[in-house]
Amino acid sequence: MESILQYFPELTSVQRAQLAKLEELYKHWNAQINVISRKDIDNLMTHHVLHSLAIAKVINFAKGTRIMDIGTGGGFPGIPLAIFFPSCHFTLVDSIAKKTKVAMEVAKALELSNIDVVTSRAENLKEEWDFVVSRAVAPVSKLMAWTQKNIHEGGINNLPNGLICLKGGDIKEELKPYNKWATKWKIDDFFEDEYFAEKYVIHIAV
Numbered sequence: 001m002e003s004i005l006q007y008f009p010e011l012t013s014v015q016r017a018q019l020a021k022l023e024e025l026y027k028h029w030n031a032q033i034n035v036i037s038r039k040d041i042d043n044l045m046t047h048h049v050l051h052s053l054a055i056a057k058v059i060n061f062a063k064g065t066r067i068m069d070i071g072t073g074g075g076f077p078g079i080p081l082a083i084f085f086p087s088c089h090f091t092l093v094d095s096i097a098k099k100t101k102v103a104m105e106v107a108k109a110l111e112l113s114n115i116d117v118v119t120s121r122a123e124n125l126k127e128e129w130d131f132v133v134s135r136a137v138a139p140v141s142k143l144m145a146w147t148q149k150n151i152h153e154g155g156i157n158n159l160p161n162g163l164i165c166l167k168g169g170d171i172k173e174e175l176k177p178y179n180k181w182a183t184k185w186k187i188d189d190f191f192e193d194e195y196f197a198e199k200y201v202i203h204i205a206v
């Protein structure tokens with residue numbers, strides 16, 4: 001929890017209380033349905049919650065912004081972002097019902113009213129959003145192919161509407177076709193932890 005407050009001291013008491021409950025909730029649900037590698041569950045707050053919140057270091061989603069989290073699994077990055085941006089709406093999407101159950105149960109326990117959870121492949125969704133966020137789901141080319149139809153152009157945020165994903169390793173080749181529309185931030189410029197070396201936030205405008 002300290003690792004989060006250090007970088008986000010402006011969190012309200014409600015947000016702090018919601019974040020503080022995550023550890024117990026994910027330990028409980030992860031023991032039944034594997035959404036986080038069991039050997040990584042003790043690193044939940046840094047490796048999963050803080051990592052998700054790297055997106056909040058590049059964009060301050062304006063009130064009313066609608067965001068889809070594709071391949072949310074147990075709720076990353078969608079759940080930490082929904083806590084951080086209570087006046088925005090998040091749709092958490094995953095094709096595996098067992099995983100969306102965990103995201104749904106965690107959202108319910110935290111009384112997060114700004115979350116919908118949908119069990120579906122993203123390709124089958126017809127709705128529109130301002131942004132699609134994602135972590136550890138597919139190469140950018142696939143994420144764009146699956147979701148570009150769901151992102152409407154323009155927007156009211158400090159970044160144009162588009163895809164924002166958390167990526168690691170060598171992403172040069174993957175980003176090549178999108179260089180004209182892409183911006184990349186190093187997460188270890190935001191958070192001092194060796195876990196974030198070679199990890200990036202990528203924004204691609206539609």
Ligand SMILES: C[S@@+](CC[C@H](N)C(=O)[O-])C[C@H]1O[C@@H](n2cnc3c(N)ncnc32)[C@H](O)[C@@H]1O
Pocket residue numbers: 035070071072073074075076077093094095096099120121122123134135136137138146
């Ligand atoms: C490695 S997990 C990552 C889960 C979560 N984003 C995280 O970082 O903890 C990838 C997830 O993407 C989901 N997924 C892959 N392709 C998808 C698609 N086309 N539509 C919806 N979900 C998809 C899988 O079911 C899986 O739960």
